[in-house]
Amino acid sequence: MAQNTNNTSSGCSKESCAGCPSAQSCPSAQGGQGAQDMHAPMNANSNVRHVIGIISGKGGVGKSSVTAMLAVYLRRQGYRVGILDADITGPSIPRMFGADRLAGVKDEEMIPAETATGIRIISINLLLEDEGQPVLWRGPILGGVLQQFWSEVRWGELDYLLVDMPPGTGDVALTVFQSLPVDGVFLVTSPQSLVEMIVTKAYNMAALMDIPVLGVIENFSWLTCPDCGRKIELFGESRIGEWALAHDVPVAAHLPLDPAMTAFSDNGKMEYYEVPEGFAAVAALLPKEEE
Secondary structure, eight states, X not given: OOOOOOOOOSSOOGGGGXXXXXXXXXXXTTTSTTOOOOOOOOOTTXXXXXXXXXXXXXXXXXXXXXXXXXXXXXXXXXXXXXXXXXXXXXXXXXXXXXXXXXSEEETTEEXXXXXXXXXXXXXXXXXXXXXXXXXXXOXXXXXXXXXXXXXXXXXXXXXEEEEEOOSSSSHHHHHHHHXXXXXXXXXXXXXXXXXXXXXXXXXXXXXXXXXXXXXXXXXXXOEEOTTTOOEXXXXXXXXXXXXXXXXXXXXXXXXXXXHHHHHHHHTTOGGGSXXXXXXXXXXXXXXXXXX
16 A cells, blocks of 8 residues: 655665665665665645556557556546556646646645546646647656656545556656555556567566566457457467466456547547456456555
8 A cells, every 4th residue: 555654765775776786785775774765755635545557668558548448447436546647758648538737736736637537637748838848858857757746746535546657667667666655567568579578678677676566468459340340469369378477477458459449539538438348357456445
């Protein structure tokens, strides 16, 4: 469960020391008395019970659409849900939900946008005058913005905060894992064997950071022919089962490539899309309050 903590540090931690030449002698790397909690403090007017990351090793696998669909599914089950769009340089969550600005600012705290069904969203695009404006910031600034999205946003009461991570295993992903109390992550992939290799990198990063991998979601598994109803495997036969077995990770869902989802997303109507049945299995893998 996400815990409210006031301990912050710019120093190293055990999780961030993988590959460091001083790891053998550094007390932080060894988990000794020098180890420090680097989590940014939760906003004082917020109570976020679980923080869940949605990650991938590369772009183009539909990670943001999976995040959006999971949020929609959970909201329909009665959960209080928020999305933190951590893909600062390529944000897409606001457009999917038709959000274009913050709900407001109160006592110097940002009030997240709220969709028609009550999903709360924070994204850099909600702060820009022009959503097409590029974000030309270096890693430390991006990291600071993400910490603000956690500490300076009034999330209120949330059962789940879904973090739409940027693709890859760079600075921003590292900042999320170090700054936010992430309870677990879902890996998003697609059937190509090349993507399997890349998603292994994301899996290994989560393992190095001691973040539980809740499951792997294979997106774009098939396309249903609009004429005959036959399932067409556009990207070849799925091999994710072999990968999941080798890494002891459950396959949470196989999701189709659905042109209707694209239409709902492009028109800011994601909440009205009938999400695939596979999300019931994804939700079942989430940590629950009693845990």
